[in-house]
Amino acid sequence: MEKQDNYQKTVLDNGVTIVTQSDSSFYSATIGIWVKNGSRDEVPEKNGISHFIEHMMFKGTKKRSAHDIAKEIDSIGGDLNAFTTRETSCYYVKVLKDHIDFAIDLLSDIFLNSVIDAEDVEKERQVILQEIRMVEDTPDDYIHDLFSSTFWGDSSLGRPVLGRVENVSSFVKEDLISFIKDQYCSNRIIISVAGNVNHDHIVEKFRPSFSKLSKGSPEIARDIPTSTSNITVVNKALEQVHFCLGTEGVSDSDPRRYNAYILNAILGDGMSSRLFQEIREKNGLAYNIYSYLSSYDDCGFWGVYVGTGAENVDDVLQRISFELKKVKLNEISADELSSAKEQLKGNMILGLESSDSRMQRLAHNEICFGRHLSVEETINEIERVKSVDVLNLANELLTGKSLNIALIGSINEDTISEKINEMKKLLNK
Structure with missing residues (x-):
């Protein structure tokens, strides 16, 4: 375990990395579960699947419905959200220090036990298609996707994080489950926690459930795109x-x-x-x-x-x-x-x-x-x-x-x- 600057790091036996930085002056703590996987790691026909999965993770678990999740986080005044980038996916929760244990339980449940239902996939598909159209109708947003495509060409970095309409329209439940199984592996997961927290306590709260994750296959080396003038x-x-x-x-x-x-x-x-x-x-x-x-x-x-x-x-x-x-x-x-x-x-x-x-x-x-x-x-x-x-x-x-x-x-x-x-x-x- 490393320790400096109120920073501590523990790596579980299966490779899950837990990093914390404590500050007792904070009234809050933010807990993030990161996966070293983003749109850059998608093959062309699966472009947008990482972002689609991010949406589906809030649709309910084995013991909580989507409404339960929303009601529980609102009842403690917390902020629960997620985002996908070209190289990472992150699920996070910010709560008052008194609710840290509850937040860890909720976030872990969402990350490890989400139930992907075919009917929910169809509903969320429409939400994501609307999100894509909203970006395309907002030129000061869309221009950044357009520039990435111009600069990086037809490489994975040149494709949009949200995915293309034809891809998002084609994903089925089995695609999402298979992708999670392949990519959400222990050697690609980093748990990052900051605020009024105790490192050892955080590790012990995450260890029982996250130590069960398998390592999966080694990370595949990413292609390095080259840019010309376009x-x-x-x-x-x-x-x-x-x-x-x-x-x-x-x-x-x-x-x-x-x-x-x-x-x-x-x-x-x-x-x-x-x-x-x-x-x-x-x-x-x-x-x-x-x-x-x-x-x-x-x-x-x-x-x-x-x-x-x-x-x-x-x-x-x-x-x-x-x-x-x-x-x-x-x-x-x-x-x-x-x-x-x-x-x-x-x-x-x-x-x-x-x-x-x-x-x-x-x-x-x-x-x-x-x-x-x-x-x-x-x-x-x-x-x-x-x-x-x-x-x-x-x-x-x-x-x-x-x-x-x-x-x-x-x-x-x-x-x-x-x-x-x-x-x-x-x-x-």
Whole structure:
């Protein structure tokens, strides 16, 4: 058992990993059961099945109906939910400290004993199809799926987490049960708990039921997709054009990731960032503009989202290209570097004031690194970044060879192609 920074880790004999971080000042605790499986691990014809299973886990167990589950969590003022990403599935509950034992029993029952009924599958299928249509009708959401498809192509990372309509329409009860049996195995499960908790107590509450899980087959190595330069345009009558533009990024464990966090903060993460100031504040060309890093186990991209009028698209693209070129040519100032570092540290530390954020951080570190990264270690890594590190990374990543763009709205495709070719030439100089 490892212990540091109020962090403790226990691995059960069958491989289930339990990590906790205790803080007696918290009135709450958040408990998460994570599976190292997401949409990236699905074959094309099963795309969307991980998310479908997430929905089905709340439809009742051998001893609780769906209504019982909802009533019980509401009766203690708790929050019970789940989410699926491209690389993980997570089921979690947040409760007051006095209800921890009850929460563990409820969450364990849902995770281990859910009953998948054919009639419920049909009902939930309609809910998920509505969810897919809702995303497709929300351009500032849908553009991110469209950009992932553009950037990663027909790889598993390029397919939507929710799945495609034709796949979701085809799943049957047996598909879901088989997938759970294959993927929800002890060697892929991490239990992450943060808040006013006692590690030994948590382990002993989970051990009886989770130690019975089988290890299953070894994890299959994921294919690492490669990205070329692509353009995707969806012409749709909208008030605005929504687009994502991006280049190669970094993986979750890339040693350059702290340089990338700084670069992203400077370019588009926040109101003082260069892109926000140039596009919105100085020129009023967009209401919403931000940049972000999308990082995975072994790859990633850096992207910019903008929503703007069709008449502004060319101007916005040109100004973005100029800002990217500037950050490649000149080292950032000491003041800008210091400000970006303080922003990163502040965001991280403020996030740690909630037990759910701590729970997610614990799980992320265990999944990515197999160990705990303390706040002090993370701050030290941020402080080590120099201006020249950011400059070097900008020149490595912000190139025309991996420049991709996806757009939704009333768009002239020929004009966009010309503008992107101009951007490539500028970034490759």
